[in-house]
Amino acid sequence: MTDLVVRNLTRSFPSGGGVFDISLSVRSGDFVVLLGPSGCGKTTLLRLIAGLEFPDSGEIQIGGANASADKTRRESIAMVFQNFALYPHMNLFQNIAFPLKLRHVAREEIERRVKESAAKAGLAVDLKRYPHELSGGERQRVALARALVREPEIILMDEALASLDAQLRSSLRLELKEFQRRTGRTFLYVTHDQVEALALADMLVVMREGRVEQLGRPQEIFDCPQSEFVAAFVGSPPMNFLLAESAPNRESLMVEGIDLKVKAPEVCPAKIKLGIRPNNLTLERGEGRVPIDVAVESVEFSGATYVVHAKLGNTPIVAELSRRVKADEHLILYLDTARVYLFDPSTGLRVA
Ligand code: ATP
Numbered sequence: 490m491t492d493l494v495v496r497n498l499t500r501s502f503p504s505g506g507g508v509f510d511i512s513l514s515v516r517s518g519d520f521v522v523l524l525g526p527s528g529c530g531k532t533t534l535l536r537l538i539a540g541l542e543f544p545d546s547g548e549i550q551i552g553g554a555n556a557s558a559d560k561t562r563r564e565s566i567a568m569v570f571q572n573f574a575l576y577p578h579m580n581l582f583q584n585i586a587f588p589l590k591l592r593h594v595a596r597e598e599i600e601r602r603v604k605e606s607a608a609k610a611g612l613a614v615d616l617k618r619y620p621h622e623l624s625g626g627e628r629q630r631v632a633l634a635r636a637l638v639r640e641p642e643i644i645l646m647d648e649a650l651a652s653l654d655a656q657l658r659s660s661l662r663l664e665l666k667e668f669q670r671r672t673g674r675t676f677l678y679v680t681h682d683q684v685e686a687l688a689l690a691d692m693l694v695v696m697r698e699g700r701v702e703q704l705g706r707p708q709e710i711f712d713c714p715q716s717e718f719v720a721a722f723v724g725s726p727p728m729n730f731l732l733a734e735s736a737p738n739r740e741s742l743m744v745e746g747i748d749l750k751v752k753a754p755e756v757c758p759a760k761i762k763l764g765i766r767p768n769n770l771t772l773e774r775g776e777g778r779v780p781i782d783v784a785v786e787s788v789e790f791s792g793a794t795y796v797v798h799a800k801l802g803n804t805p806i807v808a809e810l811s812r813r814v815k816a817d818e819h820l821i822l823y824l825d826t827a828r829v830y831l832f833d834p835s836t837g838l839r840v841a
Pocket of ligand 1: 504506530534
């Protein structure tokens, strides 16, 4: 059991960037995804955990021991970089064997472990070949095999699938998850792709400007975003945000003078943001659903659904529908009022 605990970790750069007061607790065997926009500190946090960067304050514990005091704890960590960082002048065998060579492991042992980790990483090419002779997916497997060869308990991956095409990404994603289940290794995986994050994570850590904005299981983050930032970042197509105000009866909320029959909170700011996921607007009536009249501007086919860009008065609104509708038409959409989110525009925080 090698749990990873990060406590009040801060590393600030003169540029103003960095990570600030980060605390998390990762259970052994969990797949943890760090998600956030470019520059929010994901890589910095990973590098701090890997020991490639040093904190200004705070602590990292691996398996109960302070990782900065006990350097051998870092041995249980391996990192896979975004560009894979393979050595071009070494063949695949040499690339994978490199961490063992550094540690003066015996030749027969190296031979055995390189073959074993290449197989675990699903690498089915001749190990005498060189990195430039491989496809992106194969290179990714070499990088994974090189991380596995040290038999680490914690694997850190920084945007490790980012440079691959969509199809390969999604198949490698499945394999990675399957690999984690099979081996019980702990993964810390950095991405700015929320689809990838939702698919992979046992625990999702949403970061913003060097801080943890929210953490939890993917479903929890999707269903109960605690801020407008998280609500906007997680979910595709992204959530709609409509500026609303209390109706004269102070009981429901209105957008553009239209009463949406959404219950106003007891303490309601003068303006409040209403968050509606595009798939909570449908063409079918139903209990608790309120009709809203929108003008359709354009329709995109996404494969399984139709993404409709429309206007409610002057406010843009996106709906994800199960069948095609015509552009340049008025349409009645039904809003499920029980699945609406409210945010305080002044703080960006969710209003209960
Ligand atoms: P991306 O998704 O673009 O890789 P990220 O979330 O991984 O971004 P980081 O690379 O951790 O973000 O960078 C966080 C912030 O810290 C950025 O503003 C970056 O410019 C700054 N930063 C990172 N490393 C250094 C450094 N060595 N020196 C100075 N500033 C740095």
